[in-house]
Amino acid sequence: MTLFDTLDILGTIAFAISGALSAMNRKFDLFGIFIIAFVTAIGGGTLRDILIGATPVSWMQNTVNMYLIGGVTMLSIIFRNKLDYLKKSLFLFDTIGLGIFTIIGVETGIQTDLAPIVSIALGAMTGCFGGVIRDILCNEVPVIFRKEIYATASIAGGICFMILHTLNTPINIIYIITTLLIISIRLIVVKYQVTLPMFSVKN
Template identity: 70%
Template sequence: MIELSFFNILDLLGTVAFAISGALSAMNRRLDLFGIFIIAFVTAIGGGTIRDILIGSTPVTWMENTIYIYLIGLVTILAIIFRKKLDHLKKSLFLFDSIGLGIFTITGVELGIQNNLNPIISITLGTMTGTFGGVVRDILCNEIPVIFRKEIYATACIVGGLAFIFFYELGMAQDVIYIITSVTVIVIRLLAVKFHISLPSFYLSQENTLQK
């Protein structure tokens, strides 16, 4: 049975947010029931799985605590049942994806610190934890992952990770750091989309591509 510390509660909330994000994404693409469950599952556990493998924590969290499996299943069923209540699926998908991104960034950075990793590595671990589930989701749904597009996605995780390390070094209370970091990531992502802020993209002209 999982210990209900504030950290673990956040991890469960991140799992819920990404499970809903995955389920909505699958329904947007008219996948069948099995497809919806698979996309919800890999979106919810993808980041945490790679996080645990990288720090050598095996079996990974969802294999040791079946509450994650039951929670993902329940959330997916509820998302299917109340799909008509979610009038704007794209907006709902974006919101839950942003929440999951913010929360999972925290868990990755925190576990990096607990394992005495360099701050830069801890931020990288937080970024991977936050983004990997979405990468797998988008690949399975035959889309270019958001992290590789112009949208501010991984950048929000990096800024959130930097904020986490900064306040951690100041000796601020851990629970307060969790809240500040997650809100930072979510707000950056929301503002970036609202005001169309993006990273520059670079590409070859069609003429140059054809010549090659």
């Protein structure tokens, strides 16, 4: 099993937990929790595969992920109060998923011979879409439009990935540095309440 596969599994676990926590916060029933966990975990990869035409999409060809999501969701339900005790757990798992899925998307773009700027966009979509669809279904403001610099962290990571890739950095080093960069940016931004400028029109 390569580092790439390991990261894919970690990202899936992280997003499944974040989906399950989000659904439990909204008091969804047993089944709703599984659906939200599933959609959050596979959403980004599904959008990525559809956009590049890699069909049947990956979760259809690799059933391990489905069992993984099912198991993780069940554990999340059982240990829900322990997870909650870790206060920021939803935020943390969501951020880990964002970091990992972003680099998977960028790597997929490179392997599909897409231009660098397109690979970065594909990485951002892969990283962000699971959380966006989770929030739309849970009827919350999509995470990319909150003030937490979500997509920005993802794109900064994608740019870092492309630069290291151009410098012929070993791929596993790229994976680790980029993922940690994305997670760090988001943690720092939220801790120090950094915000991007807004530009509204005069009325």
